[in-house]
Amino acid sequence: MADKNIVDKIWKFFTSVKLAVVIIAVIALSSMIGTVIEQDSSPEKNLKLFTKIFGPANAQTVYKSAVALGLTDMYHSWWFTSILICFSANLIICSIDKLPHIKRIVDEPLKPIDAKDFDNYGIKKELSVDGSIEDAKTLVLAAIKKLGMTPNASDNSGPNTIQFYAHKGRRTRYAVYVIHFSIIIILIGAVIGNTLGFSGYLILPEGETSAVAYSRQSEKEHPLGFSIRCDDFSTSFYGLSDMPKDYASWLSVIEDGKTVLKKTIGVNSPLKYKGYTFYQSSYGVVPQKNTRSLIILNVTPKGGKTEQISLGVGESFKIPGTKFSGRLIAFTPALAFDKNERPYSYTENMNNPAVYIELTSEDNDKYSGWLVKRYPQTWDLPDGSKVELVDNWGYQYTGLQVRKDPGVLLVYAGCLFMTIGLYCAFFLSHKKIWVLLQSEKTKVNIKIAAFANKNKTGYEGVINSVFNRLTH
Amino acid sequence: MGSPMLFGIAEVGYFVAMMVYIGYFMFKNKSVGITATALAAGAFLSQTAALILRWVESYGMGIGRAPLTNLYESLIFFVWCLMLGYLIIEFKYKNRTFGAFVTPLAGLALGFIDLTGISKEIEPLVPALQSNWLLAHVTMSFIAYAAFALAFATGMLYLVLSTEKRSESSYIFWTVAGSVFFIVLAAMGADYIKFKVIGTSQELIKGFLFKATFRNESGFIALLSFVAAFALMFFVWRYGYVLKRMVQTFNITLDFLEDLNYKVIAVGFPIFTLGGLIFGAIWADQAWGVYWSWDPKETWSLISWLVYAFYLHARFLRGWRGNKIAVLSSIGFITVIFTYLGVNLFLSGLHSYGEA
Numbered sequence: 001m002a003d004k005n006i007v008d009k010i011w012k013f014f015t016s017v018k019l020a021v022v023i024i025a026v027i028a029l030s031s032m033i034g035t036v037i038e039q040d041s042s043p044e045k046n047l048k049l050f051t052k053i054f055g056p057a058n059a060q061t062v063y064k065s066a067v068a069l070g071l072t073d074m075y076h077s078w079w080f081t082s083i084l085i086c087f088s089a090n091l092i093i094c095s096i097d098k099l100p101h102i103k104r105i106v107d108e109p110l111k112p113i114d115a116k117d118f119d120n121y122g123i124k125k126e127l128s129v130d131g132s133i134e135d136a137k138t139l140v141l142a143a144i145k146k147l148g149m150t151p152n153a154s155d156n157s158g159p160n161t162i163q164f165y166a167h168k169g170r171r172t173r174y175a176v177y178v179i180h181f182s183i184i185i186i187l188i189g190a191v192i193g194n195t196l197g198f199s200g201y202l203i204l205p206e207g208e209t210s211a212v213a214y215s216r217q218s219e220k221e222h223p224l225g226f227s228i229r230c231d232d233f234s235t236s237f238y239g240l241s242d243m244p245k246d247y248a249s250w251l252s253v254i255e256d257g258k259t260v261l262k263k264t265i266g267v268n269s270p271l272k273y274k275g276y277t278f279y280q281s282s283y284g285v286v287p288q289k290n291t292r293s294l295i296i297l298n299v300t301p302k303g304g305k306t307e308q309i310s311l312g313v314g315e316s317f318k319i320p321g322t323k324f325s326g327r328l329i330a331f332t333p334a335l336a337f338d339k340n341e342r343p344y345s346y347t348e349n350m351n352n353p354a355v356y357i358e359l360t361s362e363d364n365d366k367y368s369g370w371l372v373k374r375y376p377q378t379w380d381l382p383d384g385s386k387v388e389l390v391d392n393w394g395y396q397y398t399g400l401q402v403r404k405d406p407g408v409l410l411v412y413a414g415c416l417f418m419t420i421g422l423y424c425a426f427f428l429s430h431k432k433i434w435v436l437l438q439s440e441k442t443k444v445n446i447k448i449a450a451f452a453n454k455n456k457t458g459y460e461g462v463i464n465s466v467f468n469r470l471t472h
Numbered sequence: 473m474g475s476p477m478l479f480g481i482a483e484v485g486y487f488v489a490m491m492v493y494i495g496y497f498m499f500k501n502k503s504v505g506i507t508a509t510a511l512a513a514g515a516f517l518s519q520t521a522a523l524i525l526r527w528v529e530s531y532g533m534g535i536g537r538a539p540l541t542n543l544y545e546s547l548i549f550f551v552w553c554l555m556l557g558y559l560i561i562e563f564k565y566k567n568r569t570f571g572a573f574v575t576p577l578a579g580l581a582l583g584f585i586d587l588t589g590i591s592k593e594i595e596p597l598v599p600a601l602q603s604n605w606l607l608a609h610v611t612m613s614f615i616a617y618a619a620f621a622l623a624f625a626t627g628m629l630y631l632v633l634s635t636e637k638r639s640e641s642s643y644i645f646w647t648v649a650g651s652v653f654f655i656v657l658a659a660m661g662a663d664y665i666k667f668k669v670i671g672t673s674q675e676l677i678k679g680f681l682f683k684a685t686f687r688n689e690s691g692f693i694a695l696l697s698f699v700a701a702f703a704l705m706f707f708v709w710r711y712g713y714v715l716k717r718m719v720q721t722f723n724i725t726l727d728f729l730e731d732l733n734y735k736v737i738a739v740g741f742p743i744f745t746l747g748g749l750i751f752g753a754i755w756a757d758q759a760w761g762v763y764w765s766w767d768p769k770e771t772w773s774l775i776s777w778l779v780y781a782f783y784l785h786a787r788f789l790r791g792w793r794g795n796k797i798a799v800l801s802s803i804g805f806i807t808v809i810f811t812y813l814g815v816n817l818f819l820s821g822l823h824s825y826g827e828a
Contacts, residue, residue: 017785017789017790020785021782021785021786024778024781024782025782027778028774028775028778028779031771031772031774031775032771032772032775034766034771035768035771035772035815039766075766190764199761199762238534238535238596239534241596243595243596243598244598244599245596245599246599246602247599266599267599267600267602267759268599268600268602268603268758268759269758270758270761277761279759279760279761281760281761401760401761403761403762408757408763411753411763412754415750415753415754418745418746418750419746419750422741422742422745422746423742425742426738426739426741426742427742
């Protein structure tokens with residue numbers, strides 16, 4: 001028996017609304033701390049913050065104790081997790097504890113009420129219609145149907161009296177529990193995602209292939225079971241500005257030596273394959289020594305056909321059908337000129353890529369200049385031919401966020417349940433109505449009593465508009 | 473006529489409407505009240521036209537996006553939702569008293585734009601914001617914020633009306649919260665005058681917030697600011713009952729205020745949950761690959777959500793009514809303000825688009 005008492009006590013402890021209130025307050029307050037102390041960031045940042053608040057003398061000590069308490073990675077700390085577990089236990093047990101009571105209310109059959117009780121309801125109305133009680137019955141039945149309810153009749157109070165009663169939406173009383181349940185589902189989804197899922201990243205230079213990703217926590221290799229190749233990466237800009245419009249990576253999925261899927265991903269449009277999702281998250285420049293980079297040019301001799309060629313810096317090409325040959329002297333990712341008209345690169349990123357080419361004719365005429373990707377007017381050469389800088393390849397890498405989250409479907413399902421629950425809880429209600437008809441000579445007196453567990457004024461308005469029509 | 477001009481008309485309109493509403497509040501003259509409503513409605517129409525025009529203009533610039541993507545546009549949209557909600561309530565309940573409490577919130581938000589010096593330019597969208605979720609997430613969040621602002625106004629009005637004794641905690645709450653509101657605004661006004669009108673600081677408000685007053689280089693002025701702030705707080709606390717007498721002349725019942733307070737929260741809470749939290753999570757999942765990352769904005773939204781969840785449970789399960797519930801709804805809105813502005817101004821994170 002002693003065991004049962006302990007279980008009872010624990011049960012009782014978790015059913016208390018007070019506990020819920022305390023837990024909600026603790027979650028809210030500790031979350032606030034977590035937004036002030038930067039999470040998962042470098043020690044310097046938080047040391048700077050502590051120096052500001054507690055002075056340089058105490059900053060180190062405060063920082064050490066904050067780390068010990070898990071405040072620098074609070075949302076994953078053991079105590080925050082424990083609070084969330086308590087929160088779930090509280091939510092589940094409170095709901096289970098309340099459910100039988102709610103079920104009783106929901107299942108309770110609606111009964112006719114005494115004639116004298118009609119005045120005791122929050123919503124009440126009286127009117128009379130001309131004609132027999134049979135005429136009035138038809139009208140009232142139609143009116144109740146118009147309210148979306150199926151009327152029941154009770155006529156045991158006499159020949160000239162009849163009462164109709166109906167209700168609807170009694171199950172909306174469960175809506176709150178649907179919301180609670182949905183929170184639990186979301187939390188379960190989160191736990192599954194955290195324990196069985198994988199969160200990592202992959203840095204992939206243009207042209208390279210990888211069969212692994214790297215874990216965010218441990219930096220360890222994580223085999224994907226297939227390979228992923230970055231065919232190309234590019235940034236597009238708004239007009240001629242440096243404001244990025246989109247980042248795009250052209251990815252190929254390779255399995256057993258075959259390309260099984262090709263997709264261009266961008267921010268907001270990831271690639272999904274075999275449970276893994278690849279998100280565009282960063283990009284950068286590959287150190288030049290390690291790769292063979294190519295410049296892609298479209299060469300069009302005057303009046304001739306366009307030919308695409310790709311070559312490295314320092315290599316030469318011929319403009320077909322002419323006496324010119326060209327050589328790529330230099331490449332810059334972001335061409336600009338300083339005040340002495342000297343070229344320099346204003347950023348490492350490919351904001352304004354340009355190549356410097358030197359053209360030499362068979363007669364040893366020389367021409368040299370910049371071809372700039374953004375400015376087509378730089379592509380025209382003096383002899384009327386055209387060399388377009390199409391792309392540069394092998395210069396950049398794409399940074400992918402790699403995730404496998406088997407819990408995410410549950411989270412989405414939870415969100416769906418929550419939406420349904422919220423709608424039912426806030427916009428629907430359990431509505432009841434009783435209508436008493438008493439015939440008196442050539443007319444019938446109608447008394448109405450009604451109840452709604454939410455939005456009484458709205459319900460009253462609907463009843464008024466439906467029943468006022470009966471008198472016309 | 474361009475959208476900046478229409479926004480200007482709306483801004484001036486709201487400020488004048490605010491003063492006329494306060495005038496109506498004090499003198500109870502019916503034609504003053506009608507003027508206030510006409511001004512507010514006119515400013516609202518002008519703002520509506522401006523929003524549409526700004527949308528159209530963005531297409532003209534080859535950017536083409538809804539005017540909802542930076543701090544400036546979101547503040548404008550917040551004011552629009554707030555005034556729409558207010559005008560609906562005024563029309564439905566035939567009561568203008570709230571005007572004197574709601575229009576200052578609108579004025580505050582619009583004034584804040586100039587105070588902070590945030591950019592009003594139509595700028596193109598960074599890649600992360602180019603999503604269909606943007607419209608749903610931002611619109612619904614701000615409709616909810618506006619609903620919470622209305623709940624705040626009714627909650628404060630409730631406290632003004634229901635409290636009398638200076639030792640009462642609810643009385644202290646509304647006088648202190650009300651004066652802090654005013655003090656922060658006044659201090660930011662001082663910053664604005666010192667650094668933008670007299671000086672020509674290119675910095676955003678982050679750089680000089682409260683530097684004209686509480687964080688002044690001169691210790692004396694800083695001290696003086698604190699003394700003045702406390703003096704004001706004391707004054708409001710001492711003479712708060714005067715406001716009560718004024719409100720009393722309008723015959724608003726406490727039940728009505730309490731009911732309205734709940735009603736706007738009952739609209740705001742589900743919209744906030746769906747549009748703010750759920751849509752936000754789905755979008756984050758698609759853009760960043762994490763539906764929840766404890767980023768400050770997310771965390772503060774959750775805190776606000778918890779406060780309102782607390783409100784609902786206290787009301788329905790514990791039967792809380794009256795002052796306690798009014799205080800809760802006011803605290804809820806304070807966390808909303810922090811979610812919306814504080815996080816952008818003071819904390820860093822994924823949602824820092826709104827910064828400038």
